[in-house]
Amino acid sequence: MTDTLAPDTLAIANPRRFTALDVFRGLTIFLMILVNTAGPGAPAYATLVHAKWFGFTLADAIFPSFLFAMGNAMSFATRKRIDTAPYLMRLFKRGAIIFALGFLMYWFPFVTRTDDGWAAIPFAVTRVPGVLQRLALCYVAAGLLVRWLDVRAIVIAGVVLLFGYWAILVFLSAPGMAYDKFGTVGTQLDLWLLGPGHLYKKDGGFDPEGLLGTLPAIVNVLAGYLAGLAVQRGPSLTRTVRAMTLFGVAFVIAGLAWSPWFPLAKKLWTSSYVLLTIGIDCIALAGIIALIELAGVKRGTRFFTILGRNPLAVYLFSELFVTAINLIPIGPDDGAYGGLYEWVGIAIFQRIAPGTFGSLLCAVAYTMLCWAVGWWMDRKGWILKA
Template identity: 30%
Template sequence: MGLAGVIIAFTKLFPDSASMQWLEHQMHHVEWHGLTHHDTIFPLFLFIAGISFPFSLDSQRRYGKSNKDINLKIIKRGITLVLLGIVYNGFFQLDFENIRYASVLGRIGLAWMFSALLFVRFGTRTNLAISILLLVGYWLALWLIPNANDPYSFEDNLVGTVDRLLLPGKLIYGSFDPEGLLSTIPAIAMSMFGMFTGKWIQMPIEQYSEKKKISYMLAAAALLIIIGYIWSLQFPINKKLWTSSFVCVVSGISLILFSLFYYIMDVKGYTRYALFFSVVGLNSITIYLAQEIVPFSKVSNYFLGGIIRFLPDTYGLLLGNIGYFTVCWLFLYFLYKKKIFLKV
C-alpha cells in the first residue's frame, strides 16, 4: 500500500546515515539468500490467514455444516484466490501464452487450501507431523535430486526445473517462479503453523491463562527461529525458494508479532488505534488488487503535484509517497464506512 515507499523516501533525507541506509535496505527484498523485513510481509499474510481458520471452522460447525460442505467452501476459496491472482497478473490482456499464472494470491490460496483441508481432516499431532514431513521432504528433494554443485543456486534448482516442466505461461524470473508449484509445499506448513496458533488461542482461559498462552507462543517463536538459523547452515534462508529454514524463521517472527498485538489489543484492551489497521486488514485483498487497477498515484498528484514541484527532490519524493499512501488508506476507509468488504 506504499508504506515502504514512504520509509524509503524518508531515509533519502539522511543519505549519510548508516542507520538510515540499513532501514532502506530492510524495505527491499534480498536478491537471493538472506532475509530483510520486506521478505517477511507476504509470509505474515499467509500466517494470519492460517490463524483465522480455526475460528471460522468452529463457527461453521456451530451452524451445523458438514465436513463435506466445509471442504467444498475451502476449495472454492482456494481456487478463487488463484483466479484473482491471474486477474492481477493481466488476464484481461488475453495474452494467454505470456501471462504469469503463478501469483502471490495463488500461493496464499493453494497453501491455505491444502492446510485447511488437512486441518479439518486430522488432529493437531498428525498435522504437526505432516508439517515437519513437508519441510524436511522439501529440503531433501532440493538437496538430493538435482545433479548440481549448488542445488540452491539461482541457475540450477529443482524448483525451477518443476516450474519449467509443469507451469504454463510466463515465469517471472525466466527460469523459475518464486510462487511456483513445488515451493508451495513448505508454504502449506507455514499456513498450518498459523492454524496451530489460532487453535492455541482458542484454548479455554481456565486451562491456560492469557499470560501463559503468550509465554508459550514466544517460546515457540524462539524455537522456530533457532531451528531456522541452524537449518540455514545447510539449507539457506531464501524467500524466492521458500526454503524450510525461511519458513521456520519467518513463522517465528510472525508469531512474535502476533503475540505482541494479541497482548496489546486482546489482553490489555488498548484498541484506540486499531481502526487504522482494521481498515486495511478487512480489505487487504481489495487494496492489493486495486493498486494494479486504480491510478491512486494520479489522484495523489492531482492534489499534491503543485506543492511537490516547489520542493527539493527528496522532500517532494517523501510528500508524493505520503500522498499515495493516504489516498489508498482513504479509499479503504470509504469502503469500511460503507461496510463494503471483498470476502473470498
C-alpha cells in the same frame, strides 16, 4: 456473562476473532503496499527491498505474515464443524476464486501500448504463479489438512513438508544446483509445466512464487492455525501469550541455526526461512494480543483494522490502480516519465525530498490512498469475500 469476565479468560469464554488479528493483518497489508509501490526516481530503503537471493529483510517478512494471518483466521472460521461436502465445496470455491483473481490481476490491463497503438496481451505471456495464487493453493492445502488431522498430526505434517522440501531440492536438483536460481528443481518444474511465457518476467525467467515453493509455504498457514487454536483453547490468555512468545523465539533460533545448511531465501521459500518468519509472526502476534486484549490499548487500532477487515479488496486495488494510472502518459515528451505514478514520484516527491526518503514518502502517500479506499468501504459496510 462474557461482559463480566476478565480479559485473561476471554480466549475460552468468547472464542471470537480477536481485534488483534485484524490489526496484525492490517499491519501486514500496509507494509505489503508500502514495499510493492516504492516511489520511483530513487532506490528504496534496503530493508524495504526483498533480498536479491540469500538473506533477509523486513520486506521478506511480509508475505509469510499474511499466510500466517490466513491460518489464524481459518482456526476461528472452522470452530463450527460443518458436513464434509459443503466444507470442501466452500474450500475449493474460495481457493479457485482467489487463484483466478490473482491470475487476472497479472493479466490486467489486458492491453499494452506498442508503436502501432494498443494491442491485446496474449494469454501465452501472462504469468500463472503469483502472490494470490500461492495464497489460494496454501489455503486449500491447509484447509484439507486441518479438516482431518489433529494438532499432533498437523505438527508432524509441517515437519514432513519442511524436511521433504529440503530433500527434494538437494536430491532432485542437478548436482550443485539445489540453491541455484535457474538450476534448482523448482525452476525446472515451472519451466516444464508452464513454460517461460507464464513465469515472472522481471527475474530472468525465475518465478519467486513457483509451484514447488508452495509446499513449505503451507507450513506458515498451519502455524497460524495452531496459534489461533492456542488462543481459543488456552486456559489463560496471559499464559498463551507467554508460550507463543517463547515458541516464537525458539522458531527464530531454529531458523537461524538451520540457515548455514539451508540458507534463508524468500525467493526459494526455504525451510529455514519458514521457521524464521513463523517465529517473528508468533512474537508479533503475541505482542499485539498483549497490548490490545490484555492491556486494553485501543488507540490507533482502527487504522489497521480498516485494512485488516478488507485485505483482499485493498490489496487488489493497490495493485490494479497503480498499474492503471501508469498507463496514462505524462511529461514534456508525452510519456517521458513512463506514466502518471512515475511522474508523481519523480516530479513531485523527488523535488520535496530527493533520494531514498522521497521514494518512501511517495510510497506512504499511495499506501494512504489505499487506506482511504478501505476506510470508505468500511463505512459502507462493504467486505470483499472470495
